[in-house]
Structures are given as C-alpha cells and as structure tokens.
Amino acid sequence: MVAGGVGDGYGGYRAQLVETLQRKGVRDLAVLRAVGTVPRHLFVPESVRHRAYDDAALPIGSGQTISQPWVQARYLEAVGLTGRERVLEVGTGSGYQTALLALLVDSVFSVERIAGLAQAAKRALDAAGARNVTVLVGDGTLGWRPFAPYDAIFVAAASPHVPAPLVEQLAEGGRMVIPIGDRAAQTLMLVVRRGSDVHTTTIGDVRFVPLLGEFGFR
Ligand code: SAH
Numbered sequence: 001m002v003a004g005g006v007g008d009g010y011g012g013y014r015a016q017l018v019e020t021l022q023r024k025g026v027r028d029l030a031v032l033r034a035v036g037t038v039p040r041h042l043f044v045p046e047s048v049r050h051r052a053y054d055d056a057a058l059p060i061g062s063g064q065t066i067s068q069p070w071v072q073a074r075y076l077e078a079v080g081l082t083g084r085e086r087v088l089e090v091g092t093g094s095g096y097q098t099a100l101l102a103l104l105v106d107s108v109f110s111v112e113r114i115a116g117l118a119q120a121a122k123r124a125l126d127a128a129g130a131r132n133v134t135v136l137v138g139d140g141t142l143g144w145r146p147f148a149p150y151d152a153i154f155v156a157a158a159s160p161h162v163p164a165p166l167v168e169q170l171a172e173g174g175r176m177v178i179p180i181g182d183r184a185a186q187t188l189m190l191v192v193r194r195g196s197d198v199h200t201t202t203i204g205d206v207r208f209v210p211l212l213g214e215f216g217f218r
Contacts, residue, residue: 095121
C-alpha cells in the first residue's frame with residue numbers, strides 16, 4: 001500500500017488534480033482516490049517539481065516521460081480493477097503509475113528496460129510507502145514468466161502489435177491495456193483473454209513513447 005502524502009503540503013494540489021480529472025470524465029472512485037493519495041511530486045525530477053500536479057506529461061530523464069494523469073486515469077479505469085489482481089506493468093518509467101496500481105490491486109510486478117529509471121522509481125516507490133510492488137529490469141515485451149499468469153497487464157509504451165508473450169501470460173479472463181500503432185500516434189486497446197480467444201476493443205487515441213524490445217519496436 002502507499003502511505004500517501006497526507007500532510008506533505010501538496011494535498012491541495014492533489015485535490016485540484018482530482019477535480020480536473022472528474023471534470024474530464026473520470027468516474028472510477030478508486031482511481032480518483034488513488035490520484036488524491038499518491039505524492040506525484042516524488043516521482044518527477046526536481047526541475048519540474050513545481051508542475052508535478054499539472055494534468056500534463058513531464059520529462060523524467062533518459063528521453064522518457066511520465067504520462068499525463070488523465071491518460072493514466074482512463075487507462076486504469078478501462079480495466080475495472082477489483083483490488084484482488086496480480087498485475088504486470090511494462091514500462092515503470094517514473095514509477096508513478098506503479099504507485100497508483102499499488103493502491104488499486106493486490107500486487108504489482110513492473111518491468112523497465114532502463115536500469116537508471118528503474119532505480120529512481122524504486123526509491124520514489126519506497127519513499128511513497130508502496131510495499132506490494134516489485135520493480136524488475138529487462139525487456140518487458142517478453143513479460144515476466146516466473147510470476148505469471150497476470151489478471152491484468154498494463155503496457156505504458158506504444159507497440160506495433162500485441163506482444164505474443166504478454167497474451168500467453170494473461171490469466172483466463174485477464175485484461176490488458178496497450179497502445180497500438182506507429183511511433184507517432186496510437187490507439188489504446190483493451191485486450192481480454194477468453195480461452196484461446198482474444199477479444200479486442202478500442203478505448204481512444206493516445207501518444208506514448210515506443211516500446212523497444214524483441215516483441216515491440218526493434
Ligand atoms: N507510466 C510511466 C511512464 C512510462 S513511459 C510513468 O508513470 O512514469 C514508458 C516507459 O517504458 C519508459 O520508461 C521506457 O523506458 C519503458 N520501456 C520501453 N520499452 C520497454 C520494454 N521493452 N520493457 C520495459 N520497459 C520499456
């Protein structure tokens with residue numbers, strides 16, 4: 001669980017961010033509560049800390065970005081979490097989304113390909129009090145077999161197609177959200193596994209950084 005930033009002086013900013021997301025149509029109360037709890041300022045570099053609670057994507061170093069909170073909220077909402085899920089996240093980045101997930105599910109396994117980002121994310125997650133999270137360094141397009149199957153998989157980077165190992169590691173009835181498209185623009189897709197069948201629905205247009213790996217962009 002995340003201890004939250006209660007009393008850290010940023011509570012008013014978080015409350016404003018929650019209001020902004022509600023105004024933009026986010027309805028899932030658990031997701032809104034998570035945004036109101038997680039100290040986002042701990043997940044962004046010092047240089048952009050004053051913008052930590054803007055509804056905006058921000059640079060986090062190594063050419064990567066922390067996604068816009070509204071996109072993250074939609075993305076979490078799309079899966080309809082119950083709190084009991086074992087989750088795989090591909091693309092830890094800053095670790096902010098990981099911290100939201102830590103409040104919304106049972107356990108999170110998060111894979112990041114850039115070791116420096118994974119280390120910074122681990123420190124921020126510790127500082128935020130997230131305990132049910134494991135950060136792993138590697139190519140997340142391969143999934144992470146030792147902890148599979150997963151009830152939900154969140155892919156936080158854009159892929160030309162759904163990586164086959166991720167479908168294999170989805171539990172029966174499991175759900176995955178993944179931006180599919182080219183490097184410039186993508187459609188956020190919800191993929192549901194039913195037996196050997198896969199059902200895909202469209203959520204909306206998005207722009208993510210590329211998923212680089214064996215089953216993503218090469
Ligand atoms: N949700 C994150 C933002 C992620 S940006 C946040 O809240 O900050 C996407 C991340 O995916 C980047 O950190 C990038 O390095 C990572 N990434 C790209 N390809 C990857 C791969 N094959 N495996 C794991 N991580 C990958």
